[in-house]
Amino acid sequence: MPTAPHVVRDRHRARAVAMTLAAIALVAAACGNGDDGGGSAAAPDGDVAGAVFAGPAGSAEEGLEGLYEAAVANGEDTVILAVSTTSAEIYGDLAAAFEEQFPEITVELKEMDFIQMGSVVQSELDAGQRTADVVTNAFLALKPMIDAGSIDESIDWSAMGVPDERVAEAGFVFQADGLCTTVVYNPDVIDEADLPDDLEGFLESEWSNQLSTLPSNGVACMGFYALREGLEETTELVEGLRDNGMIFTDDAEQLMLAGERPVIVFHYSITAPRLEEQGAPVAEKLYPGTGVFRTRVAVVEDTPVPNAARLLTAWMVSPEAMEIFEDYHQGGQGFVGDPDSMLVTRTEALGQDPTDETFFVYETIDNFADRAEAASTFRELFVG
């Protein structure tokens, strides 16, 4: 459908304003307020771990306002955001905050198991269905969309006021990091000292029927381990764990808390802090090969609401949104490159420096396909 001339004019105006403001912000940043960034963490991998949180960008709000005006002028009143079921609550909070700030746009959440997201959205795009306008997930989960070229890579996020350290490859912006915590356990049942020194230790008979993992997150986290140890070795490990009675279940945390299966292997860092808050017996241990997944946000190619989708995406990495996000997660997710991030504090309390490339494995645009392949292999070990 042709776009009305006034809308095109509005879009151009908004873009021009955003670009100007972004340029001013860049100049201001270059003039040296580096201390505000609060980050001088050494970056072993400039692409991922080295992203340093730089604080609010002066131009962001102006850029957002421009996008909002354009979205309203274009009649873009609803934007669909695909989120992982496990994160639906926090994205509900974020959506509410967004709607409060931009009252003429409604955010509709499209919830699904995290590993299905790319597949479901891509299938719906193939079927010509109105689907998600914005997706938020790790590269791994969005692989079918990336492979099909369904992510809008043409957007210049910097020009829209998104801080540089939040701008990622392939049209994405960074939202937050999380850990594929290798072991989460019930300290009322298991003494930390009794945990083996490496994951192979869990192949011993004393751990028989003591282990579980989540169906989707488990294989995704095993994928990180495979990036470090090799697919063959990790497959052998996973087969051994399976033969030692490890199960894939959505009930993993409850089984762990009840002491039924007190150890979750290859868990993720999101829920443990919240369980701790509720007074549940939960502790974590990191092993070499712990993965760092990065939640990224992107606009779906040819979305019918381009301005609203860009606005939501850019807003989701704004300081205001990130504050809500980090408060909710209490260290379960944060920004590895930001020393003030609760995730960093939490990881350091577990005895590790989250920027230590020799210990952690980071998801990048170059390795996510290998991780996906590994994840498929591990899934097949349990379900043919």
Add this chain to the structure above:
Amino acid sequence: MAAPSLPVQSPSVVRARARALTTALSDRGFSIVTIGTVALIVGVPVAFMVVSSFRGPGTVLPLAPAAEWTGENYAEVVSTTLVSTAGDTLVFVLGSLVVAVGFGLPLAYLLERTDLPGRRLLLLFLFAPLLLAPITNAQAWSVLISPETGLLNQVLRLVLPVERGPLDTQSALGMVLAQGFTYVPMVALFLGPALANVDAPLEEASRTSGAGPLTTFRRVTLKLLAPAILSVTLLLAVFLLGQFEIPLVFGIGSGLQPLGIVIFSLLNPPASVPSYGQIAAYSTLMTTVSYALILGYGFLTRRGDRFATVTGKGHRANLTSLGTWRWPAFIAVAGFLLLTAGMRLFVIVWQSLLPFRGPVSWEAFTEQASLDAYRRVIGDSRFLEAVQVTAIVSIGSAVITTLIGLAMAWVVARSGSGRIRRRALDLLASSSLAVPSPVAAFAFLLLFLALNQFLPLYGSMFALMVAYCFRVGVAYRMSSAALLQIGSQLEEASALSGGSPLTTFRRVVLPLLAPTIVVLLVLGLVTGINEFTVPLFLSSQGPQPLSVYTYGLLSNQQQSAAAAAGVLTLVTVLVMAAAAAWAGRRLRGSSR
């Protein structure tokens, strides 16, 4: 030669003929519309799935330009997981049947044919868990037979010398027992009428010939019931082929991975588009097996008259006296129901009050119990949306299913339609029962996705509503039974008195059918509220129904909230069932 003169007909004859012609035409039109509607709901999705199984590459939608005809999907399925899946499915289905029939048959006998005390109360206990949503039922079993903290295991350990278990969600035995016990009420429900109809004199003759009650049951009652048992077994086997809530909630590992789990896993591969073609091939093969079972069921049902003992000549179905075994039998039945039914309901309520899973103890209750989970669920806007979606879809599908079921029954029993049309309807009705739930759900998903460019139904509530109507065969069978009980003389009398077909239907048939219609509507509503597989596969857009919402909580580690949602769903269903029972009684009273 004079032209032959046309016979002169009186205006009343012409009118009568015209009316007969109109009736015949509207009859024909009605039956064609009915068949067409049922074919759209039942036949088209399955046929499309079968066709799709020959389209490839598998990851491409069957109508996409890149799709071609191929047999590779079958080759792939046969060379990979078919054998292991078939094996696991066989163990799951047969094992569950052995448990269900093994416990259900004696239970039905005791409740129907003996003087067991408190039978009404026991029947209530027996059937109560049928109202639990399948996903909540699976959660209840998962909590109940957890090896360490499961209440059932705690009780069993009081009498068995084991430190852990003895039941385990991760063993094939645990899975089969949970599924089998879930089906015990259905066995009792289906076999109850057959047991009630066994002619008592035959059993009395056996006893007067010196046979004990057990021998009489084994050599007389059981033999008379053989066709009924076999047909019920086949029907349950078809239902079991599609069951996957219990395996899904119990987890994937050392337990069984039956068909439903495999289809669900194939549909959700990690980080890739599913291979629709392979899933279609899988589903087609499994549907073939299921169809064979349904045909067997139909065959046995038709041949059942060879074993008929209700002849109308001195038929009696006396209760067998249990004598001194009355109270021991009562304790055994009550204990069994307490362990398998009562405890299931109890643990769901218990779990909804406690924040985490753990052993049942007074200490845990006094220290941790709260209504927080209920507050959280009721305060969650997604729950309210789920209630709304569930109400709309369930009511809509219940009404549609009832109307179509009645129309089908009418066409077969009354319309005088041809044999082919009647056979077509019967075949479609059987098909709607023969296709396992995950297969039906996948067939609709595939159809809606593939046709979405032309018919944008995918993701809509209407699509869910249509898919919920898939089991229209049940409504048809129940409507047929009710319609056959209404003598056609009443309708003929109405017609002779000048009543049009519509008036006759409205003023004669409808009031007589009212109780059945209420039952059908309630059954449709309860089925709709508890339906899990179809919305799990289909509803990826917007608010989801209660069952999927509950599963979302469960898979998101929120056991207490999931249990609270399950309890709230159960309360809703109970209220509806009570209202329906009241309405049914009123209608039956007024139709008399």
